[in-house]
Amino acid sequence: MADTLKKDRSAIQLGPMEVPKASDVLANELRERILTGEFTENTPLPPERELVTQTRMSRSTVREALRILEVQGLVRIKAGRAGGAFVQRPSKEAVATSVSLVIRGQQIRLAALLETREAIEPFCAQLAARYRTADDLKVLDAANEAIADENSTLAAFLQANVDWHVGVAIASHNELLTGLMTALSRAIYTATENERFIDAEVRRLTAKAHLSITEAIRAQNPEAAVRRMNRHVHSYAQAVLEVEERTEISVPDEA
Amino acid sequence: MADTLKKDRSAIQLGPMEVPKASDVLANELRERILTGEFTENTPLPPERELVTQTRMSRSTVREALRILEVQGLVRIKAGRAGGAFVQRPSKEAVATSVSLVIRGQQIRLAALLETREAIEPFCAQLAARYRTADDLKVLDAANEAIADENSTLAAFLQANVDWHVGVAIASHNELLTGLMTALSRAIYTATENERFIDAEVRRLTAKAHLSITEAIRAQNPEAAVRRMNRHVHSYAQAVLEVEERTEISVPDEA
DNA sequence: GATGGTCTATTGGTCAGACCTAAGTTACCA
DNA sequence: TGGTAACTTAGGTCTGACCAATAGACCATC
Numbered sequence: 001m002a003d004t005l006k007k008d009r010s011a012i013q014l015g016p017m018e019v020p021k022a023s024d025v026l027a028n029e030l031r032e033r034i035l036t037g038e039f040t041e042n043t044p045l046p047p048e049r050e051l052v053t054q055t056r057m058s059r060s061t062v063r064e065a066l067r068i069l070e071v072q073g074l075v076r077i078k079a080g081r082a083g084g085a086f087v088q089r090p091s092k093e094a095v096a097t098s099v100s101l102v103i104r105g106q107q108i109r110l111a112a113l114l115e116t117r118e119a120i121e122p123f124c125a126q127l128a129a130r131y132r133t134a135d136d137l138k139v140l141d142a143a144n145e146a147i148a149d150e151n152s153t154l155a156a157f158l159q160a161n162v163d164w165h166v167g168v169a170i171a172s173h174n175e176l177l178t179g180l181m182t183a184l185s186r187a188i189y190t191a192t193e194n195e196r197f198i199d200a201e202v203r204r205l206t207a208k209a210h211l212s213i214t215e216a217i218r219a220q221n222p223e224a225a226v227r228r229m230n231r232h233v234h235s236y237a238q239a240v241l242e243v244e245e246r247t248e249i250s251v252p253d254e255a
Numbered sequence: 256m257a258d259t260l261k262k263d264r265s266a267i268q269l270g271p272m273e274v275p276k277a278s279d280v281l282a283n284e285l286r287e288r289i290l291t292g293e294f295t296e297n298t299p300l301p302p303e304r305e306l307v308t309q310t311r312m313s314r315s316t317v318r319e320a321l322r323i324l325e326v327q328g329l330v331r332i333k334a335g336r337a338g339g340a341f342v343q344r345p346s347k348e349a350v351a352t353s354v355s356l357v358i359r360g361q362q363i364r365l366a367a368l369l370e371t372r373e374a375i376e377p378f379c380a381q382l383a384a385r386y387r388t389a390d391d392l393k394v395l396d397a398a399n400e401a402i403a404d405e406n407s408t409l410a411a412f413l414q415a416n417v418d419w420h421v422g423v424a425i426a427s428h429n430e431l432l433t434g435l436m437t438a439l440s441r442a443i444y445t446a447t448e449n450e451r452f453i454d455a456e457v458r459r460l461t462a463k464a465h466l467s468i469t470e471a472i473r474a475q476n477p478e479a480a481v482r483r484m485n486r487h488v489h490s491y492a493q494a495v496l497e498v499e500e501r502t503e504i505s506v507p508d509e510a
Numbered sequence: 511g512a513t514g515g516t517c518t519a520t521t522g523g524t525c526a527g528a529c530c531t532a533a534g535t536t537a538c539c540a
Numbered sequence: 541t542g543g544t545a546a547c548t549t550a551g552g553t554c555t556g557a558c559c560a561a562t563a564g565a566c567c568a569t570c
Contacts, residue, residue, distance in 0.1 A: 021523070035356070037362070047549080058526070061523085079550070080533030083534095098328075098345070098352075099431065101349060102430060104290045115382065116431050120374055120378075175363065184431075333561095
């Protein structure tokens with residue numbers, strides 16, 4: 001009897017309910033208006049105290065809402081007179097930082113990073129070959145020059161390396177891919193920073209590969225670009241992983 | 256005299272300096288400690304009032320710092336007794352939301368989304384064929400079943416479609432790719448939601464392609480998986496773009 | 511003895527008001 | 541005319557108070 005009663009009563013099912021915080025409500029409202037284009041780029045939002053009177057919320061609530069939007073890259077906040085919150089469209093930076101957080105936070109294996117780069121970068125090269133501008137090529141050439149300098153430090157080499165890879169992504173003119181590649185490159189940079197496998201030979205091969213890919217992009221030859229980039233990142237990944245194996249996985253331990 | 260004095264004094268050169276906000280300082284400090292693993296998952300941070308006494312900052316400053324970390328997905332905040340800020344590792348959700356923001360905010364062309372998917376998804380399929388588990392296959396099979404139902408609504412079809420694509424990404428066991436694909440799929444879903452080109456024929460072809468790719472993944476045949484997925488997403492993109500052209504770019508106008 | 515009410519302690523959420531600091535604007539004086 | 545002092549506007553921080561949600565202990569009722 002009691003059992004059936006219990007069954008009857010628990011037949012009514014309710015999921016856990018959301019009770020949004022006041023600051024979230026404000027943030028959501030503003031976010032929607034920004035994303036739908038109601039506020040265009042660089043539009044100044046009303047001053048905090050004005051928002052307080054409009055929304056009848058307290059200033060701390062208003063400020064927390066603005067802080068949320070700031071972290072999400074939707075507004076940029078300046079202090080001082082004529083300051084305030086200015087509408088911004090989130091760009092690759094927002095993607096790059098969040099991806100970096102995931103990479104660092106999840107202690108993602110170097111292998112997975114390299115894998116992901118193998119997925120994305122050949123396609124970037126292909127798009128770059130189609131859509132590259134003269135400015136894009138300048139960036140790549142500058143990076144190539146820095147890479148070719150055999151007397152530079154390891155740090156300088158790696159930085160130039162990152163610059164080149166990000167440069168290719170930028171040349172693809174796809175903000176999504178650019179953001180991902182920026183984060184990936186940074187992560188791979190720090191992961192390989194202490195690697196001892198980057199010797200003169202590796203540097204020479206890298207420089208050569210980059211040059212050849214750059215030429216394909218310059219010549220607007222997508223097929224060659226994708227093919228060469230594929231080979232480049234794949235062989236680089238192989239090389240890194242070989243060293244990783246030989247040195248008995250010493251990196252993951254430091255977590 | 257005054258001139259030389261002035262010159263001497265301006266010999267000391269200082270660049271523009273950054274004056275970080277107090278809340279940023281706290282947020283950065285906590286973020287580093289979380290990311291380096293000093294605080295493990297689910298560790299409760301001290302209560303706000305405790306942080307106030309420890310840091311000698313005001314409560315509003317402490318709260319803004321916590322809000323920053325919350326938005327970045329580094330802590331989860333619960334109210335009430337035994338509540339507080341609990342350490343969390345940012346996951347694919349964080350990537351998905353920030354990518355969604357960029358997609359919505361930049362009013363990214365549907366073409367670019369499809370392009371990006373063409374870059375990523377074949378590689379996901381390849382990895383899925385290598386690393387898929389039995390559970391992964393169950394998800395794909397369930398989605399395929401829903402897709403095959405010819406009497407379902409358009410919304411149901413698209414949802415099942417998303418489930419399948421995300422399922423493939425999950426089967427790749429790469430958090431990065433999974434996060435990106437989740438965001439991408441959602442965006443493509445909403446972008447194609449109102450499209451009239453999804454007729455019975457498209458649904459039939461989609462179901463067929465998904466089945467064939469699923470089989471390649473089940474058989475752990477990476478080559479077939481990547482080839483079939485490539486063809487699938489490419490032809491889908493072509494179909495969408497053809498409709499786009501025919502209907503004279505009506506979507507971008509509503510921005 | 512299971513259900514539900516009440517109390518209390520803890521902790522985040524919100525509010526109000528004050529003051530500090532950054533940065534344009536204006537006015538005034540040398 | 542040019543520089544600087546005063547003013548104004550806006551965000552940044554602090555203080556202290558109270559509200560709201562929640563967990564746990566205890567008690568009342570059926």
